[in-house]
Amino acid sequence: MSDPSIRQRKLDHVALAMSDAAVSACDPGWSDVTLVPVTLPETSPDDVDLALSFLGFDLRAPILIAGMTGGHPDVEKINAALATAAQAHGVAMGVGSQRAALLDPDLVPSYAIVRQHAPDAFICGNIGISQVLEGETGTDILARLVDMVEANALAVHINVLQELVQPEGDIKPGGAFEALGNMVAKSPVPVIVKETGCGFDQVTANRLKDTGIAAIDVGGMGGTSFTLIEGMRAETARDRRGARLAQTFSTWGIPTACSVLEVRDTGLPIIATGGISDGLQAAKALSLGAHLVGIGRKMLTAAVAGPEAAVEELGLIIEEIRISLALSDCRNLKQFATRQSVLSGKVALWQAHKQLTKSADGSDEKNIGGTD
Numbered sequence: 001m002s003d004p005s006i007r008q009r010k011l012d013h014v015a016l017a018m019s020d021a022a023v024s025a026c027d028p029g030w031s032d033v034t035l036v037p038v039t040l041p042e043t044s045p046d047d048v049d050l051a052l053s054f055l056g057f058d059l060r061a062p063i064l065i066a067g068m069t070g071g072h073p074d075v076e077k078i079n080a081a082l083a084t085a086a087q088a089h090g091v092a093m094g095v096g097s098q099r100a101a102l103l104d105p106d107l108v109p110s111y112a113i114v115r116q117h118a119p120d121a122f123i124c125g126n127i128g129i130s131q132v133l134e135g136e137t138g139t140d141i142l143a144r145l146v147d148m149v150e151a152n153a154l155a156v157h158i159n160v161l162q163e164l165v166q167p168e169g170d171i172k173p174g175g176a177f178e179a180l181g182n183m184v185a186k187s188p189v190p191v192i193v194k195e196t197g198c199g200f201d202q203v204t205a206n207r208l209k210d211t212g213i214a215a216i217d218v219g220g221m222g223g224t225s226f227t228l229i230e231g232m233r234a235e236t237a238r239d240r241r242g243a244r245l246a247q248t249f250s251t252w253g254i255p256t257a258c259s260v261l262e263v264r265d266t267g268l269p270i271i272a273t274g275g276i277s278d279g280l281q282a283a284k285a286l287s288l289g290a291h292l293v294g295i296g297r298k299m300l301t302a303a304v305a306g307p308e309a310a311v312e313e314l315g316l317i318i319e320e321i322r323i324s325l326a327l328s329d330c331r332n333l334k335q336f337a338t339r340q341s342v343l344s345g346k347v348a349l350w351q352a353h354k355q356l357t358k359s360a361d362g363s364d365e366k367n368i369g370g371t372d
């Protein structure tokens with residue numbers, strides 16, 4: 001059953017996400033993470049190998065182009081440009097929620113285009129926790145989601161606050177862990193659970209791990225904020241309640257860097273998404289324990305300008321990661337993972353709080369804390 005309001009919402013989201021007003025006023029935490037420079041390194045950027053295996057798939061760099069779009073014919077070009085960049089650089093890519101195409105098969109091409117332009121890339125499908133809760137992810141639906149983009153994994157997005165702010169939102173999260181466990185058991189591909197701007201806490205991450213999911217994308221606070229985007233939509237629709245709630249809760253969430261600290265003890269592969277716009281920030285996220293970094297808005301803006309711009313932007317980010325590792329005198333991600341970053345400000349306080357509340361069997365902390 002086609003729903004024109006979903007199509008329109010997909011377009012609204014892309015247009016509004018391009019505005020600076022869609023970016024959280026909160027810092028994702030990167031300014032509180034310092035990589036320790038090796039003043040005279042013996043590694044040059046050309047020596048650095050960023051290759052890794054993620055969920056059994058070989059990537060040339062630790063990047064996921066965050067799942068953003070699909071669901072309207074006008075966004076097909078954006079997905080094609082993002083996919084061109086993913087294919088060119090050998091990184092992973094997600095698509096936006098595929099629910100629109102489940103309801104209206106005419107919209108399938110706006111997602112399927114990704115596989116045409118990125119035949120060899122790791123592609124991640126996407127569906128909402130609401131659909132999982134409502135039992136809309138039976139075996140046949142999961143097969144449709146995977147087939148649509150020949151997905152290597154499926155992401156389930158969680159966005160409780162966004163749903164509470166949206167006039168059309170409707171979520172009753174009780175039962176989510178059981179429903180996810182059932183979905184994971186039926187899914188033909190690994191399931192990744194992602195937040196979309198509020199981050200994950202440790203307790204939720206541990207419960208998610210027990211459902212059998214394969215990875216967590218922290219989707220932390222500090223980048224694109226769907227609370228702000230829904231607030232803008234509410235203003236336009238003269239929805240006073242939505243506008244008010246979006247304003248009140250605009251800084252609700254866990255900054256991305258802090259959320260990586262929250263979830264890393266799960267031992268699951270971690271994707272750090274939320275407010276990463278260059279390769280140095282990406283390297284800082286990796287230094288905290290992330291395995292991949294997710295990049296949304298920065299790549300969206302480039303992709304709107306066309307495939308060449310998307311390929312160039314992604315190339316620059318990868319070069320910046322390479323330089324960050326070379327300046328740390330590391331030749332690969334494994335070596336880089338053994339280095340300690342220095343934490344300050346909010347991120348150090350977050351770490352200190354975690355150490356205070358850590359259970360007796362807690363593992364050793366990796367980073368040096370300090371509140372300089």
Ligand SMILES: Cc1cc2nc3c(=O)[nH]c(=O)nc-3n(C[C@H](O)[C@H](O)[C@H](O)COP(=O)(O)O)c2cc1C
Pocket residue numbers: 013014015017066067068069095096097126155156157194195196197219222223224273274275276294295296297298300
């Ligand atoms: C226009 C737009 C649409 C998005 N749609 C989805 C979606 O359908 N499903 C999802 O899981 N995340 C969605 N996201 C969230 C991104 O995957 C990512 O978590 C978020 O943009 C934070 O990263 P950033 O700060 O680098 O933009 C969307 C983001 C943007 C900008």
